[in-house]
Amino acid sequence: MSHENVSFHRTHMLPEAPPPVTETGAIKWMRENLFSSVANGVLTVATAYVIISLVMAAAPWFLNGIWDSPSLTACREMLDGRTGACFAVLTERWNQLLFGFKYPDELYWRPTLAFVLLFVAIAPVLFFKFLPSKLMIMTGLYPFLAYWLIWGGTILVPVMALLGVLAGVLVYRRTLFASAGMAVIAGLVAALVFWWLAGLVTGAMSGVLALEPVASRDMGGFMINLMLGVVCVSLSLPFGILLALGRQSDMPIIKWICVVFIEFIRGVPLITLLFVANVVLAYFLPPGTNFDLILRVIIMITMFASAYIAEVIRGGLAALPRGQYEAADSLGLDYAQSMQFIILPQALKISIPGIVNVSVGLFKDTTLVSVISMFDIVGMIRGPILASSEWNGVYWELFGFAAVLFFITCYGISQYSQWLERQLQTDHH
């Protein structure tokens, strides 16, 4: 039986007619979103008026901005009474804003290179789904390389530090068969002994492949904020995980140590901890000990952030259905395996928004170190730059610049985390 002769059986499709103009594109969008009712229309017009007047008011300030001038006075002369920004302070003091005022000029390439390599190092972690996991070797080597580049000195120090870590891991693996707890302690002891011995060697051979050393007190600018942010976020995540697991532990001593630590740290303002790091800690250390200030600050901020991250992750752990723990148990996975493969991947995924929240907050809080007389970007602006006779009084341009730098970084982190959440979504495809 053939359908060809049947009159109502159509042989070709009519071309699709476009929908009415009012139902497509910009007009439809505006009707739906801006002018859906009289009240909304009025609000839209009012908002547009406010935005336009703000832009009109700010535009001359940006457009008349002076980018090249030796001082604020010169800048004002050039503007000759007109409204305008004096961005020249940024170009003039660019290196100070980024590296502080004591880092040697001819060595700027070293932190700059470390900054560029940072992206190479974190890419395999951030995009673990798309890059081969072997690239993580670079991530592992990066801290040692970056230390050498920024602080200088003999290459033996970071190499020995790396070897010490490897020695610790090796001992840990060899003793793992006995018990996990003993293996951790054995690994730590091995690393410490190695570092102590290596300290004697590097002390004697401080000239081997040495870069010109730069002391911690000579560092400053946005570099310090980035260093503290990157180091403290990457350290506080593993510590936070351990604290969160410890808080859920069946072993009462471990549990209470974690609870007391978390509750104590959360109950104290970060600024107090920083003062402790700066001043009080010195009383407890043996006289003559030179305990690097940046290291002390890193320890304090890491403690602070890991307590918060621990609580975020605890929320993630609590949100997992009991069935996941039971299924992992029923397959015979031991505690470490079920945490590593089943519980933590899911709990961390749930915790991403919270972890990012803490990380972004921590990164911005690194500016608090300006209060304990470290010259980070805010410290540089408030101290050497605003105090100088040339640039006394240039507030908007400087703090605006600092704000833009922080905004770019934090917005980037937040966009990445949203992308990551979408990547990890496994249901409803």
Next chain:
Amino acid sequence: MAAETQLKVSDEVAVEITKMNKWFGTFHVLRDIDLTVYQGERIVIAGPSGSGKSTLIRCINALEEHQKGSITVDGTVLSNDIKNIDRIRSEVGMVFQHFNLFPHLTILENCTLAPIWVRKTPKREAEEVAMHFLTKVKIPEQADKYPGQLSGGQQQRVAIARSLCMKPRIMLFDEPTSALDPEMISEVLDTMIELAEEGMTMCCVTHEMGFARKVANRVIFMDEGQIVEQNEPEEFFNNPKSERTKMFLSQILGH
């Protein structure tokens, strides 16, 4: 049919429970449970809700801790030693009411994780075994999907395959069809029947009395934490001894 249910019951003991008691806080959930399961036996445990049947089978792989009496699984006495418990769990498969698949892993990864990390099977071999069992439960084509993309019946079949990949000596089923839409129950039951026909030792907590009639060697009726009655299915359904069993059966089969 009757002859089929009597098949292949050996003298080898798979699970031996003697005078086992369990409390949740002060609530006495299981009272003096005595139960011996032989290798190759298919046991169905029935009873009203709250009678302790799920708790009983969860004690067998130590998901719940018992406080008195002893449980011997496959020759090993359950103790508090974690290594001992992990070893027993790797020999005892468990299928849950809510499947409990790992949502962040693909179906194949769900099935290979434990063989690779607990049994130390090489990855490729574990994947071959997993595909074998996924084929057996009739969903090999879903291997690369995530659990969230599968229907309930499919997820439960994956859960069965995941347990089988560990080559367990005993399988525990904790109400495997109770969370399923009606039209998906039979596909899961068919898988379980196939498994029973191959001689797997099975302890099933279920309300599917048709399944009990068809494959069980023994039906156990529990109420208020005690084993009230146990018998082969024909006798159990046609000629229940205790009043409580009669009442339960009339309620569950009455309409």
